[in-house]
Each structure stands twice: as structure tokens, then as C-alpha cells.
Amino acid sequence: MGPKRCAVASEESLMRIFTVPEAPSSTLSVIEQEISSNLAGFLNENIAAIEKPLHEIEKDFQSAMIPEEPMFVSDYAQDIMEQLVAHSVHTASPSFIGHMTSALPHFVLPLSKLMVGLNQNLVKIETSKAFTPLERQVLGMMHHLAYGENDAFYEKWMHSAKTALGAFCSGGTIANISALWIARNRLLGPDGDFKGLASEGIMAAMLHYGYKGLAVLVSERGHYSLGKAADVLGIGRSNFVAVKTDDNNKVNVAAMRAKAQELSERGIKVMAIVGVAGTTETGNIDPLPEMAALAQELGCHFHVDAAWGGATLLSDNYRHLLKGIELADSITIDAHKQMYVPMGAGIVLFKDPTATDAIEHHAEYILRKGSKDLGSHTLEGSRPGMAMLVHACLRVIGRKGYEMLIDKGIEKAQYFADLIRADEDFELVSEPELCLLTYRYVPRQIRQAIDRADEQERIDIYAALNRFTASMQKRQRESGRSFVSRTRLTPAQYQHQPTVVFRVVLANPLTSKQMLNEILAEQKGLAQSDPVFKKYLAKYMA
Amino acid sequence: MGPKRCAVASEESLMRIFTVPEAPSSTLSVIEQEISSNLAGFLNENIAAIEKPLHEIEKDFQSAMIPEEPMFVSDYAQDIMEQLVAHSVHTASPSFIGHMTSALPHFVLPLSKLMVGLNQNLVKIETSKAFTPLERQVLGMMHHLAYGENDAFYEKWMHSAKTALGAFCSGGTIANISALWIARNRLLGPDGDFKGLASEGIMAAMLHYGYKGLAVLVSERGHYSLGKAADVLGIGRSNFVAVKTDDNNKVNVAAMRAKAQELSERGIKVMAIVGVAGTTETGNIDPLPEMAALAQELGCHFHVDAAWGGATLLSDNYRHLLKGIELADSITIDAHKQMYVPMGAGIVLFKDPTATDAIEHHAEYILRKGSKDLGSHTLEGSRPGMAMLVHACLRVIGRKGYEMLIDKGIEKAQYFADLIRADEDFELVSEPELCLLTYRYVPRQIRQAIDRADEQERIDIYAALNRFTASMQKRQRESGRSFVSRTRLTPAQYQHQPTVVFRVVLANPLTSKQMLNEILAEQKGLAQSDPVFKKYLAKYMA
Incomplete structure (x- = not known):
């Protein structure tokens, strides 16, 4: 300059x-x-x-x-x-298919400007007025989408001063923390002389209830925000227990039950189990009905983290994949993911409208008792009017519009999976259940080498494949034409060894099938132009 | 429709x-x-x-x-x-002086649209790229504003992959929670076989360190988000101890020391003391240097909640009011308050760049170790690029521009205080230290009646004044010309009885002195047009 x-x-x-x-x-x-x-x-x-x-x-x-x-x-x-x-980063690019961002509908841009120009603060009615009933309606609509209660229910609760059907948050992490915060406080609530955990803290609660600790159980595919929640809430990350999944990346409920039993024998109370409805890494959905039954057996909270997959409820063709979500005590859904709202729109929903009593708080200059101020039931304080953008998308796109978008994404993932399966140099690692899948580049020669390798050779090849996958992902990103992300799984086809894979999320409606073909072609080109990889491969060409 | x-x-x-x-x-x-x-x-x-x-x-x-x-x-x-x-709500109106919103600089509107159009996700570099160094620079600038370390310090730490000088948050509540989260985890960190509170939870930490509980001490004027933090963090609201203030709404440090002593004798560890630098209700600043000394005595964390008042550091004429803030282990500052940024821009700063180690977390598909991803040191996950708006304001307004804005606000509050003092029907309840003050309408006749009242009569008059103040505030808001807020204090001049007062915040640069005159005139008119108040007043007119 x-x-x-x-x-x-x-x-x-x-x-x-x-x-x-x-x-x-x-x-x-x-x-x-x-x-x-x-x-x-x-x-x-x-x-x-x-x-x-x-x-x-x-x-x-x-x-x-x-x-x-x-x-x-x-x-x-x-x-x-x-x-x-x-x-x-060109997060809206149709060939940027590595993370959960997408092109946005055009109308959210002028509406965002209106939102900033109005600069409402949703913590209380005095600084947000009509935005408060609007936000309550959006929470009501999302609650209805997940739980489907009847008209009388929403008439009674949606605009009630005493309760909230959920909370708007900056994102899914705060949504998950809010859900587990409520779970913790409800489980260890007031009892006789004990004024409850919210008032007296965890130590006093443990002594009163006779527990040695609290635990949260979730699939090993659970989002890292849940571990953060366990830390923040004073439960401890080591009491946030990752339970193994079956080969389809869905949690093994029998293993979860056994783990809960073992914890219980050690005096540790399972405070909540968390179902994942759309894992971040593979897009798979836990067996929610069985988990709901387990939560009932254990007398604990059942939270579903549907930050990513929750939008699937908008499709009548695929919402059956989330069957059982209506049994959850709380649900996280991010509108800034598959609902095409700009960054900053997390939502947590509570089945029981009185759930938020466990975290209710007031202040004199604000949030006075009896007011309808949203801030008395949220983890955050001052907040912008993001609910307006969700409201706009729900009304302008409509349920049927969302259905088309969701269906298109899932079908595109199936198409991409077919492409991968049809190409002998690629390997599908996780089947798409939603619009997310993982795969890797494994040329035929290497696959054959693996088949005839002894254990030590196999470990060496796996390590090489991991290095090459990571390096290809980085080079593809740097070249700027397209972007896939990568993660590390432990799939059965690799004997549960750590396996670096490409990960794609096909939510952007502007991503074409042609682009998917090109992305695979680009990856092949990257591998073939890598001298280290070529040399490595030559070993197996004999 | x-x-x-x-x-x-x-x-x-x-x-x-x-x-x-x-x-x-x-x-x-x-x-x-x-x-x-x-x-x-x-x-x-x-x-x-x-x-x-x-x-x-x-x-x-x-x-x-x-x-x-x-x-x-x-x-x-x-x-x-x-x-x-x-x-x-017309939060930008120059006569809307009841809450901490203001007119915004015009340029933030097109920039907000740019931000939404780019739709970056600051959780990691792969979805935010240059926004990450930009946010780190803004954190560095704010850190320098508060702590004034030397160039070498910022060169070493500002863009370091291992650490963060602070965190951007959706608002002051998350900032305060983040600060106390770090305080808690650092105090009860790994020690021998004990893997630390973050890992093992509060119960195990209490047993290991031999404490019966944790406490946080703060002035009775502390923000309600701190109580929420104590709840969320598992400390318990009753261990969030409100310490009385002197008559100027500043915490009594001797009382805080005594309280800490008493807690310590009961086996409860004071985990942090919190200084308020600009109380939300009265704008007063706690004696920060003495509190820093107390924190050192107690071996605990010293947090300063300067969500509102922190921007005063930008004025060379008034930054001395916050003297001692540089001794704080952590500081909360909301850019969406007196820094004229739209809603959603909280900041927490850490004196020690390694403080965030206590909450560091990683995930495979994101936030890999060694990356400069901001998300490994924040409570929130996915977040928008709000830092850009703070960056823009810092550069376009400049420190000297901010100084003018801050000075103008404080001087306007002094002017308004003079107006109130000059009018025999009004009474200043808290003197402005920053641009915030409280007052009430108490006609001369009532004041005289209070002077000659016996105890029971006085209680009755106080109750009536509270009712009338609340009702006036509501009617003024409803009439739509102007807005002041109200809160309840316990001032010495009312024998520390609960006292409802008007509260004004004079941060909007477009608020004119003429408007302040009109607001008082309007309030007089409201009182005089209230038949109940007139009848009540008549009793004392004899």
C-alpha cells in the first residue's frame, strides 16, 4: 500500500x-x-x-x-x-465441499444489513420488542418440527413468560453446553435441605446425592464440543466417555449400557447420554430409539446433537432417518449449517417447556421476574437478532423448499459414492447416510500389496497412505480450485487402525455432478504428479 | 396482510x-x-x-x-x-439512553454485509484464512491497550500457534465465563497423579486439593452473568459471593478480605475475585490496585469485568480511572458497547499468553495440534468474523477518535448530573464516574416529608416513590419519545433500603444536551399528569 x-x-x-x-x-x-x-x-x-x-x-x-x-x-x-x-476462504464456492458451509440464499444479505441497522439486543424485550416474539416463534417452529406437539401445547408455551421452548445461541457448541447444563442442574436439583447444584455447586451435590462423580456417554464420533462441555460444567473430560461404534459409525448401544453399568458400580452417576444425529466426520445417525430406552433405564437426560443433521427433519422423504429424536429431552440444531443461514445461528430445543427452570436467572435492571425476556433462560447475555434470518429462511424457502435442498444433498452424496465405487483407484470409507461421506485414494497396486502384506508391511503401507492422503488434501486446498477436508477414522476395513481419509459435505445446492467428477480427477492428478508418491508406488508396480 | x-x-x-x-x-x-x-x-x-x-x-x-x-x-x-x-426498538435513537446501545458508525453496515457475504467461520483457518491473523491482531491490540507489553512480547505471542492473547466471544457473558473457566482450571491443574480439574472434574479436584468448595467474590454490583458463570462452572451460585460496596458503589476491599478469610476457614477456596470496571447499574469502578493485591494475598485469579467501561482505556484523559486493570489476570471488554460495533462482539483478554493452555482442546477433522486455529482456545466453536468490524472501527475511528467519543460521553453525564442537581424535583442517586448515572424524581414536598417522617411513614413513602418511579419509567417508554431504564439500588441516602431509580447511559454521540433537558421535562410532565401521583402528592402539600 x-x-x-x-x-x-x-x-x-x-x-x-x-x-x-x-x-x-x-x-x-x-x-x-x-x-x-x-x-x-x-x-x-x-x-x-x-x-x-x-x-x-x-x-x-x-x-x-x-x-x-x-x-x-x-x-x-x-x-x-x-x-x-x-x-x-471462498466458503460459498460449489467446489468447496470440505466443511459445512454453503452458498447462501441472496436475500439473507440485505436482511443481515437490516438486522445490523436495527441492532436489537435479544437479551430483553426493552431492547428487542417484536424480535422477542419472533424468536419465540422460530423456537416454537423448530420445536414443532422435532417434537410435533399439538396446537394447544404451543398456544400455552410458545409465548409464556415462565418458560422457553429452547434457546438461540451463537452456535452448536453453546447449544450443547446449554443442554448439558440443564441436564446437570435438573438431575441434581433441590432436595430437602439441599438447595440444588445450581446453588450449591457440584461438590455439595455429590455429597448430598452420594455420587462420586458424574459422567456423560457419547459415541466416539461425538463432536469435540461435548468434551468441552464436560470440562466447562465441572464434570471432567475423562468422565466424558467415548463409546465405540459399530462398523457403520453408529454407537453400539450394548457397549454404552455396559459402560453405564460399570460407571454406576464405581459410584459415578451417568448424567446424560448423547445421541449424534449426523456425526461431523461421517454423517451417520446413532440408533436414537434404543438410546432413548437406555436413557430411561438409567434415569438420565437424553440429548441429541443434531447440529448438522437436524435439518433433515424438514424432508418428509428422509426424516425417518432421525426417528426417535422426538424422544430426546433436548436437541441441538445449527441453522447456519444445512438451513443456509449465515454463521452465528445455533439452536437448542427442550422437550419439556419447564426444563429451563433449572437455569433461570434474573437481574434487577434487566430480566425482571415475570417478564418475557429471553435472557433469563439463555447461557449468553446480549445477543443479536439472528432469529430473524432463520425466520426469513423458514418462510421464504418453506418446508418443501428445504425438502428439495436436503434431498438433493443426499442424492448427490449417493452419486458421489457411486463415482468412488466405480473407480478402482478410490475407496469409499464411510457410506453416505446423509450428504456426508469419506473416502481415500488407494490405487489398485497398493490395494493388492496390502492383501499380500505381512503385518509389519501392512502397518508401513497404512502409514504411507495416511501421509499421502494428508499431503494430497493440503495440495488440493493450496491449488485453490477445490477443497475437501480430511479426518482420521478407525474403519474396520483397515483393522481399526488410524486412517486418514478425505471428507466431503455435499450441502451446497450449486455443487454439480460435473464438479464431483472433476474433484476426483484432480486428486488423481495430484497423486500422479507427486514424485514421492510415484516413487513409492513404483515399488508395487513390479 | x-x-x-x-x-x-x-x-x-x-x-x-x-x-x-x-x-x-x-x-x-x-x-x-x-x-x-x-x-x-x-x-x-x-x-x-x-x-x-x-x-x-x-x-x-x-x-x-x-x-x-x-x-x-x-x-x-x-x-x-x-x-x-x-x-x-429504536436502539440507535439519541433519546434512547436507557441501555448500552448507541447509534453506529455508518460504515459498519456495508462491512457487515461483506462479512455475511464472505461467511467465514473463525473456528479454524481452513474456513477463515486471513480472518484468523486479523482476529489475532485485534486481540493483540486490545491486549496492548490494557496491558501495554512491549513489541517483543507481541511479536512472540500474537500469532503464536500455541497460545492466544484472548478470545473473541458473542458477548461479555461468554467472555466472563471463559475467564473464570480458565481461572478454575489453572488453579486446580494437574498435580502428581491428579490429571487436573479439566480432566477429572470438580469432585476429584476438591478431594485431591482438600477443599470443600470453590468461591468467587465480587461486588454486589457485579453483573448477573458472573452468577451464571458460577452456576455453569459447577461452583454454585451460593458460592458466588456478593461483597458490599461503599457508598460510591465500589466494592469494599476490607469486607472482601474478611469474607475470603471466613471462607478459607470453612475450607472453601477463593478461586477468583472479580473487579468491576464500570458497573452495569451505576458505572463505577472498583479499586482495582487494592483488589490485585488481595488476589495476590489469596493466591487466586483476578478477573476484571470491564465489559462496559473497558473502552475508557482508549481515552488518555480518563484511562487513569481504570488504573490497576493491567494487574488483572483476565479482562472482559465488549466491543458492542462503548466501541460502537454491532451486537455480538465480546472480548476476553489474558495477561499470560499461556493461560489458554488450561482449556486447550483439539479434534481430528479440525483444530489439529500445531495449527493456528482459534477454535482450540475458545468456549464457542463455529463463529462469524465479527473481529473484522472491531478492526475496522479501531482503524477508521482511531484511538484519538475513540478518545473524543469517550470524553464526550463522560462530559455529557457530568452535564446531566448538573441538570439534575440544579432541579429541586430531581435527586442524583449515583454520581457519574463514567457516562452512566442514576437519579429519581422526588419533589421537594416529598423530600421534606421524608425529613419529618417517623420510621413507618418513611418506609411507606419509600415504597410509594419506588412504585411511582417504576410507573413513570414504563409510561415514558410507552410514549415512545425517549427511553431511560430503571434499576433497584440500596443507596446510603435511603438508609440502604431498596430504591428504584432511573438509569441513563450517555454513550450515543448524537444525544444532545437539549435532549437531556427535554427528558427531564417529559418526566416532570409524566409525574404531574399521573392522577394517582397527584393525589399522593397532595397529602404533603399542606
């Missing part, structure tokens, strides 16, 4: 930024105009295709000094186009 | 919303155009001045059914203008 015009801090120039909008011809207005008229074009043109190394990017963000002097908005806009936007 | 045109869910119409922007002449584009060219005018025109009762508003948000069919964006836009925007 060349030297900048010098802006001066004066009362007048300060007042201008609060009162005078940017001129239509200003740099920032022109940027905004481009976003409005052609977002995809804007992103394609302005995000650099080739990755700049992080340490290079960091050079533009080196100073820890807050600049003394102000800066013209247009100069700032130019700076961030070059330094930030150019080196951000 | 009349009947709507019927939108039909078809693949083609669905694809349109993901690929074709709203036409410039569409309802939503016209709304957006109005926001861009004249936000204040848009808000003034479209937010109804007179309050509609909440139960009336709720009628538009009654159905818990997700609509089956899609809806045209323009129809939706018209609906929300009438049902939502019209009945939202």
Missing part, C-alpha cells in the same frame, strides 16, 4: 461517520454494490485463487498498536480488499 | 434464490437502499413511535407450523416491515 491521505480526528469528522452514509461512488459503496448485484462474481474475482502462505498474510496484521489517527473509510476498504478479502 | 401471491417450491425457483440477487426495484432492495442512504430516517420512519402491547405483537408470531410452501421475498419483506421492524 502506498502512503495514505491523512485523516484527522476532529469532532466534525467523527460526527460525519455517525450521520452521513458513504457516498454511492465511494470505494465501500462500490464494493457493496458488487456484492448486491453479483455475490458469486464478487467472491470469485476478489478471493485469490492461489493460497498465500499464512506467515505472509500475517505480515499485514503485525502491529499491536491501535493506530492513533483515524483513517478514511475508503482507504480502509481498499486495504481490507487486498489484505483480508483476497486471502479469505 | 391481504392474501399473498402463491409461490411454488420448484427446483428452478429454489436455484434462483441462491443465484439471482433481488432486483434493484424489489421491495427488499428498496428497503436496503433506504437503510444505506439514510439509516436514521429509515429507523425514525419505520419504527412505530407508540408502543403496541406485546400480546398484540405476538398475534403475528402465533403459528408453530413451518409453512409448507415458499413465499416471495418481496412479500416477506413487506410482512416484516409491518410486523417486526415497526415494532422493534
Whole structure:
């Protein structure tokens, strides 16, 4: 950047930024105009295709000094186009299929601006007014989607001052923490002289109830936010117990029951079991009805983490995959994942409208008792009006529109799985149940080598495959044409050894079948152009 | 609303919303155009001045059914203008001085749209790239503002993969919880065979370290989020101990020391003390240097909740009010308060860059060890790129610009305090230290009556004043011209009895002195037009 015009801090120039909008011809207005008229074009043109190394990017963000002097908005806009936007990630790209982001519907852009312009604070009615009933309605709609209670139920509870059918959160992590927080406080509630865990803390609760500790059981495929929840809530990460899955990445309920029994014998109370409805790594859904039965046996809370898969409930064709979710005491669903809402829209739902009593809190200047303030039942305090964007998507897309989007994603994953199966150099590692699958590149020669290898050779080949998979994923990302992510599983076909795999999420409605073909072709090319890999492969060509 | 045109869910119409922007002449584009060219005018025109009762508003948000069919964006836009925007709160209004919202600089609107269009996820570099160093720089700048370490410090730590100088959060509540989470885990860390509280939970930690419980001490003026933190973290709300303040709403450190001593004798470990730097209700700042000394005596964590007042550090003229904050182990600052950023921008800072080790977590498909992913050190998971808006404000407004804004607010509060003192019908309850003050309407006759009342009469008069203050505040809000909030204090001049007061926050740079005069005049008018109050007052007119 060349030297900048010098802006001066004066009362007048300060007042201008609060009162005078940017001129239509200003740099920032022109940027905004481009976003409005052609977002995809804007992103394609302005995000650099080739990755700049992080340490290079960091050079533009080196100073820890807050600049003394102000800066013209247009100069700032130019700076961030070059330094930030150019080196951000094209998460909306149809060939960016590695994470749970997608293209967004266009109308969320102007609505986001309206949301920021209104700058409501949902913690209480005095700073949000109509946004409060709107958010309660969205929670009601999502509750109805999952639990399907009757009209009288929603008439009674949806706008009730005493309760909340759920909570909006910044994301699924806070949603999961909120659910387990409520589970913990309800399980160890007031009892005689004991005022409850919320009041007296875990130590007193353990002594009162005669437990040596608390535990949460979840599949080994459970999201890392649950371990974080166990830490935050004072349960301890080692009491967050990962239970093995069957070969289809669904938790083994018998193993979970046995684990619960073992913990119980050691005086540790299982506080909650968590079902995963759409694991982050493979998209599989735990056997929810059996888990609900187990939770009942154990007298514990049943939470379902459907942050990713919950949107599948919107499809009448596939919602049966989540059968049993209606038995959960609480459910996490992220609207910013498969509901096509911008980042920052997590939701937790509670089957029992009085569940939030266990975390109710008040304050004098705010959240007075008897008010309908949402803040008395949320982990967060001040929050923006993101519920408006979910409301807009639910109404503009409609259930049938979502059904099409969900179905399209699942069918695309099936198509991609077929492509992989049809190609002798690729191997499908986890079958798609939702629109997520994992696979890897394993040329025929290597597969044959594995078959005839002894144990030590096999371990060596596995290690090499892991290295090559990780390196291919990195090189593909850096080349900027497309992006798949990677993770490490322990699949049966690799004797439950740690296995690095490619992972794709096919939620973006703009991802075409052609692109999927190209991604596989690109990966083949990457492998064939890697001299280390070629040399390695040559060993097995004989 | 009349009947709507019927939108039909078809693949083609669905694809349109993901690929074709709203036409410039569409309802939503016209709304957006109005926001861009004249936000204040848009808000003034479209937010109804007179309050509609909440139960009336709720009628538009009654159905818990997700609509089956899609809806045209323009129809939706018209609906929300009438049902939502019209009945939202004009938080940017210069006469809305009751809460911590303000007019925003204009440039944050187009930047917010850019942020949503980019839809980065800050949990990891693969979905945020340059946003990660940008966020780290903002954290570095805020850290430097509070702690003022030298260049070498920031060069070493700001972009370090191993650590984080703080965390961006959705708001101050998550910031406070994060700080106390780290405090708890560090205090009860690994020791010999004990793997630490994070791993083994509170119960095991108490047994290992020989404590009967944990406590957090804070002023009785502390924010309610701290009580929530004590609940979530498993400490228990009753172990979140409110210490009395002196008459100036600053915590009495001697009383805090005595309380700590008493807890210690009962086997309860004080895990942290929290200083408030800008209480939410009165804006006063605790004696931070003495608290730092006490924390050292107690061997506990010292957190400063400067969610509101932290921005004062940007003014060289007033930053001395927060002297001692540099001694804090952690600090909460909300950029969406006095830093004029839209809702959703909380920050927590850590003095020691290795503090976040105590909550570090990893996951295979994301947040791999050695990466610079921000998500390995945050309570939240997926998060939007709000740091960009803070970055923009810091650079465009500059430190000197912020200084003017902060100074103006404080001086305006002093002006308002003078107005109140000069009017014999009003009474200043808490002196402004920052730009926050409390007062009430107490006509001379009532004050005289209090002076000659016996104890029972005094209690009756106090109760009446509380009722009238609350009712005036409500009527003023409902009339829609201006808004002050209310809270309940226990001031010395009312013998520490519960006292309902008006509360104002003068951060909006567009609030004029004239408006402050009018607000007092309006309140007088409200009192005089209240038949119940008039009748009550008549008793004392003799």
C-alpha cells in the first residue's frame, strides 16, 4: 500500500461517520454494490485463487498498536480488499465441499444489513420488542418440527413468560453446553435441605446425592464440543466417555449400557447420554430409539446433537432417518449449517417447556421476574437478532423448499459414492447416510500389496497412505480450485487402525455432478504428479 | 396482510434464490437502499413511535407450523416491515439512553454485509484464512491497550500457534465465563497423579486439593452473568459471593478480605475475585490496585469485568480511572458497547499468553495440534468474523477518535448530573464516574416529608416513590419519545433500603444536551399528569 491521505480526528469528522452514509461512488459503496448485484462474481474475482502462505498474510496484521489517527473509510476498504478479502476462504464456492458451509440464499444479505441497522439486543424485550416474539416463534417452529406437539401445547408455551421452548445461541457448541447444563442442574436439583447444584455447586451435590462423580456417554464420533462441555460444567473430560461404534459409525448401544453399568458400580452417576444425529466426520445417525430406552433405564437426560443433521427433519422423504429424536429431552440444531443461514445461528430445543427452570436467572435492571425476556433462560447475555434470518429462511424457502435442498444433498452424496465405487483407484470409507461421506485414494497396486502384506508391511503401507492422503488434501486446498477436508477414522476395513481419509459435505445446492467428477480427477492428478508418491508406488508396480 | 401471491417450491425457483440477487426495484432492495442512504430516517420512519402491547405483537408470531410452501421475498419483506421492524426498538435513537446501545458508525453496515457475504467461520483457518491473523491482531491490540507489553512480547505471542492473547466471544457473558473457566482450571491443574480439574472434574479436584468448595467474590454490583458463570462452572451460585460496596458503589476491599478469610476457614477456596470496571447499574469502578493485591494475598485469579467501561482505556484523559486493570489476570471488554460495533462482539483478554493452555482442546477433522486455529482456545466453536468490524472501527475511528467519543460521553453525564442537581424535583442517586448515572424524581414536598417522617411513614413513602418511579419509567417508554431504564439500588441516602431509580447511559454521540433537558421535562410532565401521583402528592402539600 502506498502512503495514505491523512485523516484527522476532529469532532466534525467523527460526527460525519455517525450521520452521513458513504457516498454511492465511494470505494465501500462500490464494493457493496458488487456484492448486491453479483455475490458469486464478487467472491470469485476478489478471493485469490492461489493460497498465500499464512506467515505472509500475517505480515499485514503485525502491529499491536491501535493506530492513533483515524483513517478514511475508503482507504480502509481498499486495504481490507487486498489484505483480508483476497486471502479469505471462498466458503460459498460449489467446489468447496470440505466443511459445512454453503452458498447462501441472496436475500439473507440485505436482511443481515437490516438486522445490523436495527441492532436489537435479544437479551430483553426493552431492547428487542417484536424480535422477542419472533424468536419465540422460530423456537416454537423448530420445536414443532422435532417434537410435533399439538396446537394447544404451543398456544400455552410458545409465548409464556415462565418458560422457553429452547434457546438461540451463537452456535452448536453453546447449544450443547446449554443442554448439558440443564441436564446437570435438573438431575441434581433441590432436595430437602439441599438447595440444588445450581446453588450449591457440584461438590455439595455429590455429597448430598452420594455420587462420586458424574459422567456423560457419547459415541466416539461425538463432536469435540461435548468434551468441552464436560470440562466447562465441572464434570471432567475423562468422565466424558467415548463409546465405540459399530462398523457403520453408529454407537453400539450394548457397549454404552455396559459402560453405564460399570460407571454406576464405581459410584459415578451417568448424567446424560448423547445421541449424534449426523456425526461431523461421517454423517451417520446413532440408533436414537434404543438410546432413548437406555436413557430411561438409567434415569438420565437424553440429548441429541443434531447440529448438522437436524435439518433433515424438514424432508418428509428422509426424516425417518432421525426417528426417535422426538424422544430426546433436548436437541441441538445449527441453522447456519444445512438451513443456509449465515454463521452465528445455533439452536437448542427442550422437550419439556419447564426444563429451563433449572437455569433461570434474573437481574434487577434487566430480566425482571415475570417478564418475557429471553435472557433469563439463555447461557449468553446480549445477543443479536439472528432469529430473524432463520425466520426469513423458514418462510421464504418453506418446508418443501428445504425438502428439495436436503434431498438433493443426499442424492448427490449417493452419486458421489457411486463415482468412488466405480473407480478402482478410490475407496469409499464411510457410506453416505446423509450428504456426508469419506473416502481415500488407494490405487489398485497398493490395494493388492496390502492383501499380500505381512503385518509389519501392512502397518508401513497404512502409514504411507495416511501421509499421502494428508499431503494430497493440503495440495488440493493450496491449488485453490477445490477443497475437501480430511479426518482420521478407525474403519474396520483397515483393522481399526488410524486412517486418514478425505471428507466431503455435499450441502451446497450449486455443487454439480460435473464438479464431483472433476474433484476426483484432480486428486488423481495430484497423486500422479507427486514424485514421492510415484516413487513409492513404483515399488508395487513390479 | 391481504392474501399473498402463491409461490411454488420448484427446483428452478429454489436455484434462483441462491443465484439471482433481488432486483434493484424489489421491495427488499428498496428497503436496503433506504437503510444505506439514510439509516436514521429509515429507523425514525419505520419504527412505530407508540408502543403496541406485546400480546398484540405476538398475534403475528402465533403459528408453530413451518409453512409448507415458499413465499416471495418481496412479500416477506413487506410482512416484516409491518410486523417486526415497526415494532422493534429504536436502539440507535439519541433519546434512547436507557441501555448500552448507541447509534453506529455508518460504515459498519456495508462491512457487515461483506462479512455475511464472505461467511467465514473463525473456528479454524481452513474456513477463515486471513480472518484468523486479523482476529489475532485485534486481540493483540486490545491486549496492548490494557496491558501495554512491549513489541517483543507481541511479536512472540500474537500469532503464536500455541497460545492466544484472548478470545473473541458473542458477548461479555461468554467472555466472563471463559475467564473464570480458565481461572478454575489453572488453579486446580494437574498435580502428581491428579490429571487436573479439566480432566477429572470438580469432585476429584476438591478431594485431591482438600477443599470443600470453590468461591468467587465480587461486588454486589457485579453483573448477573458472573452468577451464571458460577452456576455453569459447577461452583454454585451460593458460592458466588456478593461483597458490599461503599457508598460510591465500589466494592469494599476490607469486607472482601474478611469474607475470603471466613471462607478459607470453612475450607472453601477463593478461586477468583472479580473487579468491576464500570458497573452495569451505576458505572463505577472498583479499586482495582487494592483488589490485585488481595488476589495476590489469596493466591487466586483476578478477573476484571470491564465489559462496559473497558473502552475508557482508549481515552488518555480518563484511562487513569481504570488504573490497576493491567494487574488483572483476565479482562472482559465488549466491543458492542462503548466501541460502537454491532451486537455480538465480546472480548476476553489474558495477561499470560499461556493461560489458554488450561482449556486447550483439539479434534481430528479440525483444530489439529500445531495449527493456528482459534477454535482450540475458545468456549464457542463455529463463529462469524465479527473481529473484522472491531478492526475496522479501531482503524477508521482511531484511538484519538475513540478518545473524543469517550470524553464526550463522560462530559455529557457530568452535564446531566448538573441538570439534575440544579432541579429541586430531581435527586442524583449515583454520581457519574463514567457516562452512566442514576437519579429519581422526588419533589421537594416529598423530600421534606421524608425529613419529618417517623420510621413507618418513611418506609411507606419509600415504597410509594419506588412504585411511582417504576410507573413513570414504563409510561415514558410507552410514549415512545425517549427511553431511560430503571434499576433497584440500596443507596446510603435511603438508609440502604431498596430504591428504584432511573438509569441513563450517555454513550450515543448524537444525544444532545437539549435532549437531556427535554427528558427531564417529559418526566416532570409524566409525574404531574399521573392522577394517582397527584393525589399522593397532595397529602404533603399542606
